[in-house]
Amino acid sequence: MTIDVTPHLNFRGSAREALELYRDALGGELTIVTYRDAHAVQDPAEGDQVMWGQVAAPSGARVMAYDVPSALPHDAGTIPFFVSLRGADADEVSAAWAGLLDGATVVQDLAPSGWSPLYGMLRDRFGVTWVLDVAVAYPSA
Template structure:
């Protein structure tokens, strides 16, 4: 038996836009099921919002997301989680960084670190904090 842990992001009306953005950065397939598609509409205003969505890329990247219905509490919080993308190719990691950095707030510019050949942290335009790095040969 094997399992996969997948980050599931919760939004309030921005899930479709966020997933499309992540697909533009990482590639892969975007699947979106709306509340209306699932017959679970709580109202016309939320019918087209994402009940379940996912981006799956051939390189192994995968993220899920949905729009929290208005009748449920939602708080984006601060530092509740980071989404980490670690690879072994500096060019690939730099490409992801470049894609995510549009409209982002950079906490740590992408560059060499004591523990990694390449490391950076930013919060994207959707409020998701990403840590990108190239894994060190031995740590």
């Protein structure tokens, strides 16, 4: 049996735009179900917002997201999580980095580090902090 862990990001009205950025950066297929599609509209102004969305890239990378309805509290907090994107290929990691840069704040430039041939951290224009690196084998503890 295989279990996959996928980050599920919560937004307030910008989930579609965020998922489109992630699709463009990571490649792959974008799936969006709106509140209207699911017959779950509570506020007519939010009918076209994302009730569930996902980017599924051929590389195996996946990100899910939704728009928290205005009837519920939402506080993104300060760095409540990182989305970690690890790849075996430096070109693939570099391409994802380039795709995420639009409007982002670079926390750590994408460059060689003491633990990876390539590592970087950025906060995208939606406030999501991404850690990207080339995965290497580490000895077991």
